Amino acid sequence: DTAVSQTPKYLVTQMGNDKSIKCEQNLGHDTMYWYKQDSKKFLKIMFSYNNKELIINETVPNRFSPKSPDKAHLNLHINSLELGDSAVYFCASRRGGLGTDTQYFGPGTRLTVL
Amino acid sequence: AQTVTQSQPEMSVQEAETVTLSCTYDTSESDYYLFWYKQPPSRQMILVIRQEAYKQQNATENRFSVNFQKAAKSFSLKISDSQLGDAAMYFCAYRTFTLDSNYQLIWGAGTKLIIKP
Structure with missing residues (x-):
């Protein structure tokens, strides 16, 4: 069974369009994350959601908005796509609370903006 | 602020040999966690080991x-008896030992590991 899934795996679109990436985890985890991995492979956290509450919102343009309909889902909506948005986007989840919690990552979504 | 440094952008090793990937970090905390993640060409991030x-x-x-x-x-991460399937980007990551349920992973830039058959 897939622990963290993302759809689509590939997304090619034109500048100015609005697109969404879906993420689902079946691990019963409390916190979910979105990361952006640029062409240099550097991972940058964008958002995290804990019990449907936005916890972290790094310096991300407000064109990006996370939506969490329930604890198992954290979707990423991107409005007015720009060339610089081209990257691989990873969803991740982890169990809440203390301890050596580790993040479990989805397979990634490669977004290409033309 | 904590930082994680991986000084080797790329490493190569002969199949069945042993390779060591370096990671250093900077922190003023005494308690924390460290991780190695693997990212194969499939792009999925896979937890390798934690400390x-x-x-x-x-x-x-x-x-x-x-x-x-x-x-x-x-x-540092040591991979013994390297296999072709070990070829991937390897990321070192740090997280604080915080009592809060919220935390971030601080990531290194990654090391590309090439396995020579």
């Missing part, structure tokens, strides 16, 4: 082991 800073014993997972030197703030 709690308060544990003196180095973590091991089958062919993967770490050399954790807390005083030197070093956390």
Whole structure:
């Protein structure tokens, strides 16, 4: 069974369009994350959601908005796509609370903006 | 602020040989966690191994082991009997031992591991 899934795996679109990436985890985890991995492979956290509450919102343009309909889902909506948005986007989840919690990552979504 | 440094952008090793990937970090905290993640060409991020800073014993997972030197703030990954399937980007990551349920992973820039058949 897939622990963290993302759809689509590939997304090619034109500048100015609005697109969404879906993420689902079946691990019963409390916190979910979105990361952006640029062409240099550097991972940058964008958002995290804990019990449907936005916890972290790094310096991300407000064109990006996370939506969490329930604890198992954290979707990423991107409005007015720009060339610089081209990257691989990873969803991740982890169990809440203390301890050596580790993040479990989805397979990634490669977004290409033309 | 904590930082994680992987000084080797790329490493190569002959199949069946042993390779060590370096990671250093900077922190003023005494308790924290360290991780190695693997990202194969499929792009999925896979947890390889983790280490709690308060544990003196180095973590091991089958062919993967770490050399954790807390005083030197070093956390290297050793891969024994390298296999073609080990070819991937390897990321070192740090997280604080926080009582809050919220935390971030601080990531290194990654090391590309090439396995030569």
